[in-house]
Amino acid sequence: MNTQKTYIKKITILDDKSSPAARAIRLKMVRHLANLSRKELCSLCKINIHTLIGWEVARFGGLPLDGAEKIIAGVAEKGVQCTLDWLIHEIGAGPTVVTDYITAKIDSKKKEQEINSLHNNKQPITELVLFRKQYSDAISLQIADDGMSPFYNEGDYVAGVKQYGTTIQSAVGQDCIVQCSNGQILLRNLRLGTEPGKYTLVCTNPQTKVSNPILYNIEITSAAKVARVYRNIKLL
Secondary structure, eight states: OOOOOOOOOOOOOOSGGGSHHHHHHHHHHHHHHTTOOHHHHHHHHTOOHHHHHHHHTTOTTOSOHHHHHHHHHHHHTTTEEOOHHHHHHOOSOOOEEOSOHHHHHHHHHHHHHHHHHHHHSOHHHHHHHHHHHHOTTEEEEEOOSSTTTTTSOTTOEEEEEOBOGGGGGGGTTSEEEEEETTSOEEEEEEEEOSSTTOEEEEOOOTTOOOSOSEEEEEOEEEEEEEEEEEOOOOOO
């Protein structure tokens, strides 16, 4: 296998979460989610195994941008959805496993187009990192559905500061980045549930294509009122 490609798109380290060591941890996490050995991932992505080992031990500057793009495309073949901004900067929601292979392929292509648009416009990423530096419990999310349109649209980024436990109730009635107990992260309007300690999550777009626009009595671990919105500027 001839995999002697030179990877040259170096990463600008914005904070400790985009350091070579942090990128290495996320790279290994994605590989394990895809249930791939190093050899299998290299074969899938056409990467030299010594190059991959270097990335996973944060050697020579760690995982570069063009290498990350190949990893994301490769693990998508195994049903693992991962964004470039998460893998490089830990911005937005983490990787997910999609059991429907065809859906995974389609979603991966759509996500790749969104990522390319956002990554060409560096301002949102820089501002999200600055927001994260300012607040230790900051959370950010790239919007993946039309549930909250027209105020928040697909491809936009939102950010806020997490609230936990009883303090979550202060966010009721607000548009929030909500982390559910099953790990899912959504942007929804937060309402009180009918069961103690649970909440109802509501899409505010009456024409939404979301299959379940209202989720009743959901157990959540945190809620963050939207404090920042970074628009997905589509470049012509």
